[in-house]
Amino acid sequence: MKLQQVSESCHAVLNERGRVCDANSGLVNRGGGLVVDTQADVPHAQRMIELFGGVWPGMPRRVVNTSEAGVHVSGNQLFAGAEIIAHRTVPDSMAHAADPSRYRELVDDTGGFASRLVRRAFQPGKWAAGTQLREEHDFGGIALTPPTTLFDDRYELDLDGVDVHLIHVGPCHQVGDTIVHVPGEGVLFAGDTVFRRCTPMGWAGRCEQWLRCLDLIVWLDPEVIVPGRGPLCGIEGAMELKAYLEYVRDEAARCFRMGLDALEAAKRIDLGPYREWRCPARLVANVEAAYRELRDEAVRQPPDMASAFEAMYEVAKARGLAVEF
Numbered sequence: 001m002k003l004q005q006v007s008e009s010c011h012a013v014l015n016e017r018g019r020v021c022d023a024n025s026g027l028v029n030r031g032g033g034l035v036v037d038t039q040a041d042v043p044h045a046q047r048m049i050e051l052f053g054g055v056w057p058g059m060p061r062r063v064v065n066t067s068e069a070g071v072h073v074s075g076n077q078l079f080a081g082a083e084i085i086a087h088r089t090v091p092d093s094m095a096h097a098a099d100p101s102r103y104r105e106l107v108d109d110t111g112g113f114a115s116r117l118v119r120r121a122f123q124p125g126k127w128a129a130g131t132q133l134r135e136e137h138d139f140g141g142i143a144l145t146p147p148t149t150l151f152d153d154r155y156e157l158d159l160d161g162v163d164v165h166l167i168h169v170g171p172c173h174q175v176g177d178t179i180v181h182v183p184g185e186g187v188l189f190a191g192d193t194v195f196r197r198c199t200p201m202g203w204a205g206r207c208e209q210w211l212r213c214l215d216l217i218v219w220l221d222p223e224v225i226v227p228g229r230g231p232l233c234g235i236e237g238a239m240e241l242k243a244y245l246e247y248v249r250d251e252a253a254r255c256f257r258m259g260l261d262a263l264e265a266a267k268r269i270d271l272g273p274y275r276e277w278r279c280p281a282r283l284v285a286n287v288e289a290a291y292r293e294l295r296d297e298a299v300r301q302p303p304d305m306a307s308a309f310e311a312m313y314e315v316a317k318a319r320g321l322a323v324e325f
């Protein structure tokens, strides 16, 4: 985890590997301090607070959660008394999407040798994801702390003369997706609407809405985007992600017409240059999102992590890709 200054008042904490629980966070160190997203577990949130402590004295008085999943909200409890701001859907959806017992169950390594062997044999994806998460994360001690201020479309803050605009853009990656724009400093905290140099993961939403969101980001024309995953970028990061989503949508539509299911499609779609992006087997989650759209299905809520990891595992194995989530 590293701290990087982005503009006069904006800073980022980056977990550059971009794996499933490696999220970035932001800080605007004005007007009481505003943190964007609070990491996937308490130790990472504590480390983030330490790093931000180098550029802002005391605890920030405001927090924004850019969506409802655990990686965005699990450190909220450390900001006692802070105003926590999120889209109106977040309190209800985070109760499931960020439920720490789901993460704890994933990393659970208890039970006798035989029962572990059975789990490993029958749910190899879930097992592999749990093994990866155990290496770096500790989901103990999380007390889910919901937002205190909810908004619908937009919410504007004035941090001692620095305007901050929160814009709800979901459902794309999740239902509550919110971008945080600091227009006076040319900075946009994109949350997980932008994955940089790693494969995006559409958990809940639909492709068309995500593409509209990326168009909006390009139109806002920030100098720097702090993506939800991966290193800092400019609007080329949003454009590259848009090209990926359009490519997957078109290829998925072709497979759909051929009668392939989403898993089979994800084993066949040519990854082209996107093979170099981290965690390419996440493709299957994006194909599933495209399929939901083709079937005109509603937003998927709540997403099922364990079955998603099984599908990614199967795609990685079938295609000879690294097993990474």
Ligand SMILES: [Zn+2]
Binding pocket: 067, 069, 071, 072, 173, 174, 192, 228
């Ligand atoms: Zn997310």
